[in-house]
Amino acid sequence: MEIGPGQFLLAKLDDVARWAQSSSVWPLTMGLACCAIEMMSVTSSEYDIARLGSEVFRASPRQADLMIVSGRVAQKMAPVVKRLYDQMADPKWVISMGACASSGGVFDNYAVVQGVDTIIPVDVYVPGCPPTPDGLLYAVNLIQQQIREGGRGGLLARA
Amino acid sequence: MSISATPLTPEVVSKDGNAMVLSMGPQHPSTHGVLQIMLEIEGENIVKAEPEIGYLHTGIEKNAENQFWSTAQTNVERMDYLAPSNNALCYALAVEKLLGITNDIPERASLIRVLNSELTRIASHCVWLGTGGIDLGALSVFFYTFDLRENILDMQEAAGGARMHPNYIRVGGVNGDLPDGYMDRLNAFIEKFPGRMRDLRALLQANPILQDRMIDVGIMTPEEAVQWNITGPSLRASGIAYDVRKAYPYCGFETYDFDVPTREEGDSYARFLVRLDEMEESHRIIKQVRDRLQKTHGPVAIDNAKVVAPPKETIALSMEALIHHFKIMTEGFRVPPGDVYQATESPRGELAYYIVSDGGNRPYRIRTRPPSMYNLQALKGMGPGNLIADLVVMIGSLDPVFGEVDR
Numbered sequence: 001m002e003i004g005p006g007q008f009l010l011a012k013l014d015d016v017a018r019w020a021q022s023s024s025v026w027p028l029t030m031g032l033a034c035c036a037i038e039m040m041s042v043t044s045s046e047y048d049i050a051r052l053g054s055e056v057f058r059a060s061p062r063q064a065d066l067m068i069v070s071g072r073v074a075q076k077m078a079p080v081v082k083r084l085y086d087q088m089a090d091p092k093w094v095i096s097m098g099a100c101a102s103s104g105g106v107f108d109n110y111a112v113v114q115g116v117d118t119i120i121p122v123d124v125y126v127p128g129c130p131p132t133p134d135g136l137l138y139a140v141n142l143i144q145q146q147i148r149e150g151g152r153g154g155l156l157a158r159a
Numbered sequence: 160m161s162i163s164a165t166p167l168t169p170e171v172v173s174k175d176g177n178a179m180v181l182s183m184g185p186q187h188p189s190t191h192g193v194l195q196i197m198l199e200i201e202g203e204n205i206v207k208a209e210p211e212i213g214y215l216h217t218g219i220e221k222n223a224e225n226q227f228w229s230t231a232q233t234n235v236e237r238m239d240y241l242a243p244s245n246n247a248l249c250y251a252l253a254v255e256k257l258l259g260i261t262n263d264i265p266e267r268a269s270l271i272r273v274l275n276s277e278l279t280r281i282a283s284h285c286v287w288l289g290t291g292g293i294d295l296g297a298l299s300v301f302f303y304t305f306d307l308r309e310n311i312l313d314m315q316e317a318a319g320g321a322r323m324h325p326n327y328i329r330v331g332g333v334n335g336d337l338p339d340g341y342m343d344r345l346n347a348f349i350e351k352f353p354g355r356m357r358d359l360r361a362l363l364q365a366n367p368i369l370q371d372r373m374i375d376v377g378i379m380t381p382e383e384a385v386q387w388n389i390t391g392p393s394l395r396a397s398g399i400a401y402d403v404r405k406a407y408p409y410c411g412f413e414t415y416d417f418d419v420p421t422r423e424e425g426d427s428y429a430r431f432l433v434r435l436d437e438m439e440e441s442h443r444i445i446k447q448v449r450d451r452l453q454k455t456h457g458p459v460a461i462d463n464a465k466v467v468a469p470p471k472e473t474i475a476l477s478m479e480a481l482i483h484h485f486k487i488m489t490e491g492f493r494v495p496p497g498d499v500y501q502a503t504e505s506p507r508g509e510l511a512y513y514i515v516s517d518g519g520n521r522p523y524r525i526r527t528r529p530p531s532m533y534n535l536q537a538l539k540g541m542g543p544g545n546l547i548a549d550l551v552v553m554i555g556s557l558d559p560v561f562g563e564v565d566r
Contacts, residue, residue, distance in 0.1 A: 029188045033215055033562055034240035034323060036192070037286060041312075044305035059188040074565070077193060077214045080185055106234065111218035130323055 014150075021065075022147035023053040025093070025140065028064035030084060033071025035098040035130040047133040052140050061087040066143060067120075068136070072100035073113040085120045091152045095139045096122040099129045123151075178206060185214045189294045189551040192561035196538070198547070205550060208542030210535055215565040223525045227491030228254055229330060231522055235512075236324045238527060239563040241283040244275040244315070245505040246563075247328040250525075252409055253501035253512040254330045257494050260461055267452070268332035268459045269410045274345075274448045275315070275328060276410075276503075277441040281352075282311040283506035284438050288359065291431070291555040295372055300362060307355050310348050317341055330492075331467040332460025337452075345449055352442050360435065373428035377541040377553035380425060387540070388533040391508025393557055396433045397425035403504040415444050427556035434558075466492045491520040507531050507558055529563035 042049045058064040061084045099105035102125045104114035124139045184195035193214035199207040223231035236243040285304040292300030312322040319325020384397040402419040404412040420436030422429035460467045464483035473480040496518040502511035508530030515524040
């Protein structure tokens with residue numbers, strides 16, 4: 001569609017803001033285990049998460065919108081994950097990637113947190129061990145959909 | 160259950176003079192996982208570096224004790240997640256040694272095992288090279304290496320059904336023959352590899368920025384390397400040509416024609432070059448395996464229904480097969496009492512399993528010798544006297560994987 005001279009578009013400011021927000025979901029660089037390698041694959045040329053506007057992995061939680069919990073969360077790592085989540089600015093979203101992050105997976109033992117949703121709120125779960133990059137891309141799509149529908153993510157959505 | 164966030168200790172504390180304590184990690188883009196390094200620094204200079212591990216402790220060894228011999232293998236594959244097939248291979252070899260069936264493994268199964276272990280080695284080094292490039296600001300390397308890795312993962316998915324943890328190498332052989340069309344993919348990969356390596360070398364090897372960052376950084380003398388129990392490419396970069404594939408051959412590695420690349424310098428650049436050479440040696444082995452695979456046909460698992468379940472299609476025809484299938488699936492196989500040590504060469508060094516059996520259908524104890532853990536301790540000696548930016552290069556050049564460091 002081309003906008004000629006004298007023509008203009010009307011939209012709600014909310015919709016424009018959500019459209020912009022959903023097209024620039026920046027994930028946090030936090031690799032935990034096996035799934036982190038598939039999380040890296042998502043940025044490679046084969047899968048190219050840049051198509052969704054999420055290629056900018058931020059090393060600082062202050063600049064990130066999305067936390068991808070990529071792998072098993074050990075008891076020792078759990079306080080760190082919680083702290084990183086708390087450091088992220090609202091609104092924020094969480095993808096629990098893989099069986100271990102979602103439920104502990106095969107590691108039902110003393111060392112692994114049985115699902116990261118016991119410490120932080122999760123918006124989308126991705127099954128698999130590890131999930132394929134396509135699965136993660138779909139999860140990011142779902143996050144975008146939530147944003148466009150007015151979702152606020154994390155604790156705000158539950159408030 | 161709720162866990163509140165506790166502050167990391169120690170907090171940034173100013174000590175005498177300009178020294179301060181800085182916690183690098185566990186969430187840091189350049190620590191290749193969940194490593195925390197407690198640094199005592201004076202400005203940019205490191206006075207002391209203390210690696211803190213355990214942020215990915217999964218209890219895999221303990222977990223495996225509660226599972227059948229066959230299902231424990233799915234756990235150990237998740238230790239070194241960059242080289243799952245190497246873990247599976249080492250575990251399978253160890254259990255086979257305990258079962259006393261090492262010499263009964265069919266020739267074709269051994270060939271497929273060698274093929275998978277070498278393909279995984281290239282895939283693992285691809286991740287190392289890509290992430291190591293990102294650490295140094297060379298982002299484009301990542302796209303070249305992950306493209307190469309993607310081809311290998313596609314082959315693994317075709318053979319084993321999963322991209323990263325195929326669980327294809329099993330006790331007694333491999334899980335089914337190579338699928339149709341696999342050899343075409345393998346040929347395409349073999350054709351593609353040399354050109355891609357040429358590109359990578361052109362991009363990196365003579366790059367003055369990379370040389371400035373790597374040469375004479377993190378020097379490890381041969382004596383230090385031996386004292387610290389370093390193995391793999393990091394040891395060979397210090398001039399010691401120790402490779403388990405040559406020293407204690409398994410899967411018929413003694414019959415393949417390949418070299419063990421070594422360097423004398425022992426710095427990060429030497430480790431970088433050794434790994435690049437190693438990828439090319441793996442390519443040489445893969446070519447030889449391909450030629451042999453075309454000539455060797457036959458079964459890919461031993462014909463012993465007490466260890467490997469009979470093919471599914473036979474259970475409708477044979478009562479014996481049905482019984483054996485049921486027994487293997489419901490209670491696994493039993494391993495005679497005893498203990499065994501089996502070492503293999505993983506992409507990171509000497510990966511070994513010490514396994515104890517009490518005669519039951521579950522392992523009594525599985526002890527891993529993870530190469531990354533031993534290699535990582537070198538950091539403590541290398542770090543002091545260098546800049547923080549150099550530490551990033553050193554971690555990259557040691558190529559630790561925290562899945563196996565913490566287990």
